Amino acid sequence: MGKRLLFFILTNILVMTTIVVVWSLITTFTDIGGTFDTxxxxxxxxxxxxxxxxxxxGxxxxxxxxxxxxxxxxxxxKVxxxxxxxxxxxxxxxxxxxxxxxxxxxxxxxxxxxxxxHSNEVNAFATGPSKKRSLVAVSSGLLNSMDDDAVEGVIAHEVAHVSNGDMVTMTLLQGVVNTFVVFFSRIAAILVSRLVRSEMQTIVRFAAIIIFQILFSILGSIVVMAFSRYREFHADRGGADLxxxxxxxxxxxxLQAHVNRATANDRTDDSAIQTMKINGKGGMAKLFSSHPDLEERIARLEQR
Structure with missing residues (x-):
């Protein structure tokens, strides 16, 4: 469920940071232009x-x-x-x-x-670069904990993600977010570097680019997560159709029953339980959740 987006965002941040680090090293220690500071x-x-x-x-x-x-x-x-x-x-x-x-x-x-x-968590995810090259994976915990009808509902939900092309749509949104992240992190780094002595500007700018890019990437993930929550409702409807x-x-x-039992047994810190819970956090933490609250998902599905 949340694994699909987590893998994608972490890989995206690593790839983007690597590209920018390599480019910054090239432009810093060679005569190739690219600082954008006139x-x-x-x-x-x-x-x-x-x-x-x-x-x-981006x-x-x-x-x-x-x-x-x-x-x-x-x-x-280890699928x-x-x-x-x-x-x-x-x-x-x-x-x-x-x-x-x-x-x-x-x-x-x-x-x-x-x-x-193999995992005790009750989880499943769909991922892949296209409908032709997709993967649907389920945990052993899900298969051992749920009855056949519930397993069918979960798998239908994940197939709906593939059918809806959610990974490609998410990629386009992430590309737009990345563009803004790179743009504003460079501007911020250039402005910060001007606050120090000229002999220190190169190293300060290099470090500031990395710091601001990671910071802005985390902030940008709020937009991506909000879109992910919207697509989960859509995948629920697709799963219901299938x-x-x-x-x-x-x-x-x-899933909600597993969460309730875990809460009653005071096991909410268990990593497997956190996966089942999907999202029960409020306040600022909710902004970084890839999934809506289970009760809200159930209510919306029943309203159809």
């Missing part, structure tokens, strides 16, 4: 050149992250990819069958890769 009147910054640079870096980082998303998910979560033509257990075969059945119902021309990863509203609602209620 030293002229006013801001003394070549805003046009900086805007083009920011656009190229969307490059976003699309590289998208291309790496499926590979990163497999490695980080066991299931071969439909291979020897599978009854549980594995059932997962493959569900993913393929819902994918065909959603009109997908290419079946997603299907995987299971598996039936009753099964989709049952899946959400099953």
């Amino acid at each position: 030293g002229g009147p006013g801001l003394g910054i070549d805003l046009g050149a900086l805007a083009v640079f920011s656009l190229l870096v 969307f490059s980082g976003s699309f590289i992250s998208l291309a790496m998303s499926r590979w990163m998910a497999k490695k980080m979560m 066991k990819v299931l071969d439909p033509s291979g020897r599978l257990t009854a549980q594995e075969q059932a997962v493959v069958e569900k993913v393929h059945r819902f994918s065909r119902a959603a009109g997908l021309m290419h079946m997603p890769e299907v995987g299971i990863y 598996a039936g509203r009753d099964k989709m609602a049952h899946a959400l209620r099953s």
Whole structure:
């Protein structure tokens, strides 16, 4: 669920920071231009050149992250990819069958890769650079904790993410956010570097670029997370269309029941429970949540 977006955002920040660090090193220690600091009147910054640079870096980082998303998910979560033509257990075969059945119902021309990863958390996620090269993975904790109808609802929800093209849409939004992040972090770094002695400006600017880019990336994630919460409602509706509203609602209620039991047993600090909870935080923390509150999702689904 939240894993899909977490992998993407972390990879995006790492890729973007790497690109900017390499470029900053090149422009700092060679004769190649690229500081965008003209030293002229006013801001003394070549805003046009900086805007083009920011656009190229921003969307490059976003699309590289998208291309790496499926590979990163497999490695980080140690996903066991299931071969439909291979020897599978009854549980594995059932997962493959569900993913393929819902994918065909959603009109997908290419079946997603299907995987299971060992974890106590009750979780599933979909990722990949395109509908043709997607991955739907579920945790062993989910399979062992939920009944068949609830599992179907969860898998239908993840297939809906693939069918809706949510990863590509998220990539385009992240590219726009990245562009602003690179643009304003460079401006801020240039202005800060002018506050120190000339012999210190190069190193201060280099450090400030990295610091401001990471800071602005975190702030920019508020926009991405808000869009993610909106897409979760859309995926719930898609899951209801594929598996039936009753099964989709049952899946959400099953997640909520796990949270309630964990809360009653005072296990809310358990990492697996935090994953089930999806989002129960309020205030500022809610701005950085990739998923809406489960009760709100259930209510919206029942209002259809």
